[in-house]
Amino acid sequence: MIARISILMIALTVQTAFAQTAPAANKPDLARAKQTAETLCAACHGPDGNGIAATFPKLAGQHEAYLLKQLHDLKATGNKPAARVNATMAPMVAPLSDEDMRGLAAYFSQLKQKPDIAKNRSTVELGQRIWRAGDKTKGLPACAGCHGPNGLGIPTTYPKLQGQYADYVEAQLKTFRTGERANDASSQMRIVASRLSDAEIKAVADYAAGLR
Ligand code: HEC
Numbered sequence: 001m002i003a004r005i006s007i008l009m010i011a012l013t014v015q016t017a018f019a020q021t022a023p024a025a026n027k028p029d030l031a032r033a034k035q036t037a038e039t040l041c042a043a044c045h046g047p048d049g050n051g052i053a054a055t056f057p058k059l060a061g062q063h064e065a066y067l068l069k070q071l072h073d074l075k076a077t078g079n080k081p082a083a084r085v086n087a088t089m090a091p092m093v094a095p096l097s098d099e100d101m102r103g104l105a106a107y108f109s110q111l112k113q114k115p116d117i118a119k120n121r122s123t124v125e126l127g128q129r130i131w132r133a134g135d136k137t138k139g140l141p142a143c144a145g146c147h148g149p150n151g152l153g154i155p156t157t158y159p160k161l162q163g164q165y166a167d168y169v170e171a172q173l174k175t176f177r178t179g180e181r182a183n184d185a186s187s188q189m190r191i192v193a194s195r196l197s198d199a200e201i202k203a204v205a206d207y208a209a210g211l212r
């Protein structure tokens with residue numbers, strides 16, 4: 001009887017301890033993420049997550065789930081190559097644990113984006129047409145269908161493009177087109193990009209940068 005009670009009590013103690021620590025362990029460690037962001041990521045993505053140059057994507061205000069997916073995709077694990085191959089980001093994510101990634105995704109998603117602007121007046125019309133309607137003659141869907149009319153994206157799958165650097169967006173569309181970036185589920189972006197010309201890519205990237 002005494003033995004049964006003490007086993008019960010141990011079980012209860014363990015359960016209570018678990019109930020107390022479980023929520024804390026589930027919350028991303030934002031303080032630790034801030035430190036990593038400011039000491040490591042800031043060199044390229046800027047101290048405020050807005051990217052120090054147009055080749056470094058703005059992470060500020062991007063959807064948390066999208067950022068988390070990218071961090072996982074950028075990291076090679078064991079014998080498995082990274083789903084998104086990038087020589088610059090590979091050494092950055094290599095030392096990050098799953099917990100670190102959760103923290104960083106949550107941290108950057110909470111920062112405020114400083115939006116880029118559209119710079120090319122002569123291509124706004126083309127960019128807008130592709131964004132809003134696509135091109136039925138070549139089976140090109142509207143970007144708005146997945147990334148939203150204002151480019152805010154649709155969590156958790158579709159990233160925000162509003163205000164992102166045009167140069168970065170252009171570069172991504174080109175790597176999707178060649179298949180160098182191939183971490184898009186069901187090839188959604190590779191199919192879209194394969195139907196875009198260089199001129200259309202430039203126009204729609206500039207348009208997305210100016211979306212509000
Ligand atoms: C030396 C420069 C550099 C540093 C430092 C760096 N990054 Fe990056 N990061 C890049 C570049 C360049 C890209 C774009 C890669 C590409 O073209 O596919 C990128 C892309 C990303 C992306 C994908 C964004 C998107 O919109 O798809 C995430 C997320 C990211 N970085 C997070 C981080 C985090 C977190 C850190 C710090 C731990 C970090 N980066 C440090 C250069 C850097």
Ligand code: HEC
Nearest residue numbers: 141142143145146157158159169172183184188189192204
């Ligand atoms: C059928 C849905 C769909 C359509 C239509 C679509 N996209 Fe995407 N797009 C996605 C998905 C899903 C991702 C995220 C891929 C991943 O998980 O890495 C994405 C990612 C992107 C990225 C990478 C963002 C980053 O931060 O690295 C760019 C740039 C992009 N899309 C541009 C466009 C443009 C421009 C159009 C219109 C010509 C468009 N997309 C149309 C589904 C779509």
